[in-house]
Amino acid sequence: MTPEDRRAAIIAATLPLLRAEGLHVSSKRIAECAGVAEGTIFRAFPDKAALISATLSHAFDPAPTIESIKAVAGDPDLRFRLKTAVRILTRRFRDNAPLMMSLRSSGLAVVTTAPVFDPREALTGISDAVAELIADDADSFRLPPQTVASLLISMVFFNNRSEILPEDQIVDVVLDGVLSPEAKKEPAC
Structure with missing residues (x-):
């Protein structure tokens, strides 16, 4: 999977979690739902705030x-x-x-x-x-x-x-x- 595809897949897994659980959802929970290791999230995004920001930008696009x-x-x-x-x-x-x-x-x-x-x-x-x-x-x-x-x-x-x-x-x-x-x-x- 390309880095951009990986980012898109993580965003796709994060969006329903943010809708259901709010912005304080854990990165561990996001990783579980994305089917990746927690470290994979932080190779794709510098931090959780960047992931949440990218997910919100995607949702509001x-x-x-x-x-x-x-x-x-x-x-x-x-x-x-x-x-x-x-x-x-x-x-x-x-x-x-x-x-x-x-x-x-x-x-x-x-x-x-x-x-x-x-x-x-x-x-x-x-x-x-x-x-x-x-x-x-x-x-x-x-x-x-x-x-x-x-x-x-x-x-x-x-x-x-x-x-x-x-x-x-x-x-x-x-x-x-x-x-x-x-x-x-x-x-x-």
């Missing part, structure tokens, strides 16, 4: 989410595209929520050797991908695609925390609002 959203761009059905985007975003937020909570509560200083994670930049990239996904339908909206994308992402994020709506209804609320079809009808004169 927006590129796979953006690629998944862009993969449905060719479908002509707007609702299908948006419902697929909602599933992708929901999975990302659910997967990373334990990491965010762990980061907030740990007090652990993570020294980064990986690219620095900028949540605003990541969110902007994801929002741009959703806006691009619906750009061809811009004439159908009262609002610009970027605003619709931001509303959708906000609803997915908030819904992930409180589960107010079933996942498949988020798109309906964004596109149709909260009025029932009967309430939208003009009253007879």
